[in-house]
Amino acid sequence: MSRRVISLIARIVPLVAILVLAVGVLTPVGSVVSSFALQAPPRPRPPLTPRWAYEPWVWEDEENTVDGTFALIDGYRSRDIPVGAVIIDSPWQTNYNTFEMDPSFGDPAVLMAGLRDRNVRAIFWATGFINTWSNDGPDRDEAPHYQEARRRGFLVDGGQTYEWDKGEGAAVDFFNPDAVAWWYSHMDKAWAYGIDGWKVDAPEGNLPDIVQTAAGPKTNREYGTEYYRAFYLYVAERSPDAIITARPYDTGTQYAPVDANPAGWVGDQNPDWGPRGIEEALDNILESAGAGYSMLGSDIGGYRPGERFDRLFIRWAQLGALSPLMENGGRGEHRPWMVGRDVVAPYRYFAKLHHQLVPYFYGLGVEAHEGGPPIIRDPSREQRHYRLGEDLFAAPMVTRDERRRVELPAGSRWYDYWNDAEPLAGGSSFMHNVPLAQTPLFVRAGAIIPMQVSDDVTGHGTAASAGTLTLLLYPEGETKRTLRPDAGVLLEVESRRQGGDVTVTLGTSAQRLILRVKENSTPTDLQVQSGGHAASPTEAPAADDLDPNAPGWAYDATRGYLWISVPVNAGETTVRYTTGP
Numbered sequence: 001m002s003r004r005v006i007s008l009i010a011r012i013v014p015l016v017a018i019l020v021l022a023v024g025v026l027t028p029v030g031s032v033v034s035s036f037a038l039q040a041p042p043r044p045r046p047p048l049t050p051r052w053a054y055e056p057w058v059w060e061d062e063e064n065t066v067d068g069t070f071a072l073i074d075g076y077r078s079r080d081i082p083v084g085a086v087i088i089d090s091p092w093q094t095n096y097n098t099f100e101m102d103p104s105f106g107d108p109a110v111l112m113a114g115l116r117d118r119n120v121r122a123i124f125w126a127t128g129f130i131n132t133w134s135n136d137g138p139d140r141d142e143a144p145h146y147q148e149a150r151r152r153g154f155l156v157d158g159g160q161t162y163e164w165d166k167g168e169g170a171a172v173d174f175f176n177p178d179a180v181a182w183w184y185s186h187m188d189k190a191w192a193y194g195i196d197g198w199k200v201d202a203p204e205g206n207l208p209d210i211v212q213t214a215a216g217p218k219t220n221r222e223y224g225t226e227y228y229r230a231f232y233l234y235v236a237e238r239s240p241d242a243i244i245t246a247r248p249y250d251t252g253t254q255y256a257p258v259d260a261n262p263a264g265w266v267g268d269q270n271p272d273w274g275p276r277g278i279e280e281a282l283d284n285i286l287e288s289a290g291a292g293y294s295m296l297g298s299d300i301g302g303y304r305p306g307e308r309f310d311r312l313f314i315r316w317a318q319l320g321a322l323s324p325l326m327e328n329g330g331r332g333e334h335r336p337w338m339v340g341r342d343v344v345a346p347y348r349y350f351a352k353l354h355h356q357l358v359p360y361f362y363g364l365g366v367e368a369h370e371g372g373p374p375i376i377r378d379p380s381r382e383q384r385h386y387r388l389g390e391d392l393f394a395a396p397m398v399t400r401d402e403r404r405r406v407e408l409p410a411g412s413r414w415y416d417y418w419n420d421a422e423p424l425a426g427g428s429s430f431m432h433n434v435p436l437a438q439t440p441l442f443v444r445a446g447a448i449i450p451m452q453v454s455d456d457v458t459g460h461g462t463a464a465s466a467g468t469l470t471l472l473l474y475p476e477g478e479t480k481r482t483l484r485p486d487a488g489v490l491l492e493v494e495s496r497r498q499g500g501d502v503t504v505t506l507g508t509s510a511q512r513l514i515l516r517v518k519e520n521s522t523p524t525d526l527q528v529q530s531g532g533h534a535a536s537p538t539e540a541p542a543a544d545d546l547d548p549n550a551p552g553w554a555y556d557a558t559r560g561y562l563w564i565s566v567p568v569n570a571g572e573t574t575v576r577y578t579t580g581p
Contacts, residue, residue, distance in 0.1 A: 055084020059329030066106025091137035131169035154179035176214035228256035271302035289376035297325025321350035359485035391447035
């Protein structure tokens with residue numbers, strides 16, 4: 001579908017909704033028309049965010065070069081900290097929004113080849129301004145395409161210039177289809193490098209309240225909506241594996257529309273505890289989730305320059321890890337090993353935890369795209385807590401304190417992630433002691449959580465877990481899940497506990513599965529049935545001794561975990577066992 005048709009539909013649908021509502025109000029109560037018209041309009045669905053975007057991101061806003069980008073990524077990787085994407089922030093171009101990499105930044109072919117070798121995706125910064133002068137960057141004079149854009153009527157307000165963060169320039173008229181096509185032709189120059197998306201910054205706040213466009217006068221927010229849609233449609237028309245990242249809700253303003261923002265970051269915060277720091281980041285994430293945005297995160301440590309202290313940085317890393325989007329970058333120092341020597345280990349743990357949760361996050365994102373709730377559910381700005389899907393509950397620490405009140409959701413029992421010996425009552429409220437190495441995180445009794453695990457850093461597996469799909473199970477009552485751990489992959493899982501009898505039913509899987517089941521006693525009568533044949537799997541001394549080619553199990557009495565290995569299977573598999581009281 002062409003952009004013109006999509007844009008026309010986007011303008012017509014709200015008018016039709018208003019007319020239908022008006023008809024409903026004027027129709028007698030009880031009529032079919034009134035009943036239909038008074039229903040709330042459907043909430044916009046967030047785009048389908050590709051799986052790679054849920055991996056941890058890093059970036060830098062001061063020393064942008066090809067060599068600097070490689071050094072940044074390698075600094076994380078050499079410390080065993082996962083990195084899945086990097087933002088190439090400003091200034092990387094010959095002038096703002098020429099979409100041509102400046103030679104002083106480096107060779108784009110070398111950059112992209114190096115990133116592919118590292119299995120890291122690239123997101124390039126851009127806006128909708130064309131400058132007449134710039135306050136930084138290699139070329140601070142007028143951009144070479146400004147005069148053409150002004151002559152052809154491709155700028156709002158007839159080419160009037162306005163000051164913004166990067167100098168002074170004019171804004172492209174995204175209500176003009178010819179201007180959009182021309183703009184896309186410039187974007188194509190960077191797209192040809194093989195990039196994976198755009199970081200779409202928000203300069204529209206520097207425009208007047210009303211701007212003149214090809215479609216007549218438009219409010220600042222109407223212009224912003226059209227601007228973000230243009231960038232989103234650019235990637236949507238070219239690749240299902242590409243994204244834009246843009247602001248969602250941010251301190252009183254809603255920026256990119258819900259259905260045109262595959263990854264929302266809520267910058268720009270200060271590096272402090274106050275209402276303009278980590279508190280604001282969490283509040284904006286919760287407000288965004290309440291508005292229907294699904295893929296959300298913030299700049300770990302805060303975007304703005306300033307000294308970053310260990311405690312704040314670790315707390316922000318915890319918030320980042322328990323957000324669908326974990327990204328770390330901005331002005332000033334953001335590298336964990338430079339913030340403080342005691343920061344690396346906790347940062348590694350939480351980056352690993354986030355990386356392991358990617359199959360869980362991705363599946364929840366698919367659900368949101370298909371009309372389900374966002375990834376972050378039941379957000380409470382008052383209590384500053386939320387659910388991640390149905391099975392995780394987070395109450396991040398955003399103050400200097402090491403205690404906070406936690407109010408567990410009613411309707412289920414919950415396990416403390418850090419001390420899961422016994423479940424806690426749902427609906428209970430208590431003061432929770434939270435040392436710096438931990439963050440309040442709870443797992444629902446009955447949970448089924450898919451994870452990708454390749455080491456023992458978090459305790460969810462070992463090196464033997466690499467290449468498998470790990471399922472964290474907390475059997476209680478009956479839970480059914482349709483898991484979507486990867487694009488095009490569906491895995492039906494059912495967990496049922498009746499007294500001391502536990503049954504786990506697994507659908508067809510093209511991947512070996514490892515079940516890490518919460519059990520406080522050694523199981524008996526453990527059987528795995530697949531293809532109509534039941535077998536008693538072999539007991540192994542420990543989880544990393546399990547045979548990947550045959551059913552097996554191991555029990556860790558110290559932590560109360562039962563490990564079960566299920567090889568690749570072409571049909572339904574059932575695991576049954578019995579536990580003590």
